[in-house]
Amino acid sequence: MGISTQDKIKIAARKIFIEKGYSGARTRDIAEEAGINLALVNYYYRSKDTLFKIIMEEKIDELFGTIIPILAKKDTSLIEKIDEVVDKYFDLLLKVPELPLFVINELRQENINSKIVNRLKVIFENKDIVKYLNELNPNLSNYHIMMNFIGIIIFPFISKPIFVSSSIIDQNEFSALIKTQKGIVSQLVKSLALINPQIK
Amino acid sequence: MGISTQDKIKIAARKIFIEKGYSGARTRDIAEEAGINLALVNYYYRSKDTLFKIIMEEKIDELFGTIIPILAKKDTSLIEKIDEVVDKYFDLLLKVPELPLFVINELRQENINSKIVNRLKVIFENKDIVKYLNELNPNLSNYHIMMNFIGIIIFPFISKPIFVSSSIIDQNEFSALIKTQKGIVSQLVKSLALINPQIK
């Protein structure tokens, strides 16, 4: 016996929602991708919206959950933490490069609920993480450090459509360029330590 | 006599498409926003798709067109060019912070045509720009310089929904934080010069 119908639907929903976003995804797409009858989507998940919120929670954890256990560790140096986070992110995002753009876009569309909001708060207001990251550059606010830290790491994957959809580079070239990008990111993140917000 | 019906529709379409994306926008939203009869959208623009492509072209130019004339200038130093680009981008994106996320997301959905693709190529394969940017760090490929250059500048605006939709910060705090961010960005871009892709 293989995968349950309920799981087939969830797996299909992940793919379709990530590919097309909430408003672009149709329940029929999901049913077809799952290879099951359309009515089963509602039978198991009640509505498109309910199913979406489940996937959205999952994806938020997948995207931001990565950093919590690493940054919150008590026995590693900040530099080690940074390198480990960069490593983990590149592993993850080479597999699912669409993840950051999907999550941020749906957050903007406010396709969220209080559970999702709380999940984000737990991550971005984690005291250990805030404390450790602050060591990187005490002159910068928590927000600026967090935002630039994440931004430097994930932007290569967010910007992918600019270069790939316009055929400036293709999938293979992207994968090759990302390898070099990892070293660049690692150095750029560390150069955050040298920033002085006072200087114009 | 004020704005023509055709222009009213275009102005409304800009707002609605940017807010909801192609698949989330309804022609009825646009008509209502424009204060005109629904049928006029098709009368003047034939289809939702045609209207969208017009807005999309416009927005690509708005987002990426900024950098061409500045970077291509022959009589300014690279540092001056960078500062001017950062300046112009922050002016633009404080007014329309949703612009980068909108454009990149629609590029990923492939809601584009060959005209839009060509526009992107003209910008990112402009020889002067490539030449000048390359001076910033000859060890990095054109792609890496361009991608990181743009990324560092626009990510603050792309990441806005992460922090605002989750109520970690509000609109006013965002605006305040962006002011400091401008100085950070200016320094970060210049630190691209110090990156050595050989180093692990």
Place this chain on the structure above:
DNA sequence: GTTTATTTTAATCATTTGTTTAATTTTTTA
């Protein structure tokens, strides 16, 4: 000022799309 062309409107069409229903099949329980 009459005719012609353009613009606007309300109504309607044809699909699409999320969801439900009622019947059927399969699985579980006792």
Place this chain on the structure above:
DNA sequence: TAAAAAATTAAACAAATGATTAAAATAAAC
């Protein structure tokens, strides 16, 4: 193995949505 419960299916519903039409109103041309 008979009865009950759960899962699946095909069909259909109701609302949403992009688009069209035919008539009415307005503006332009002569």
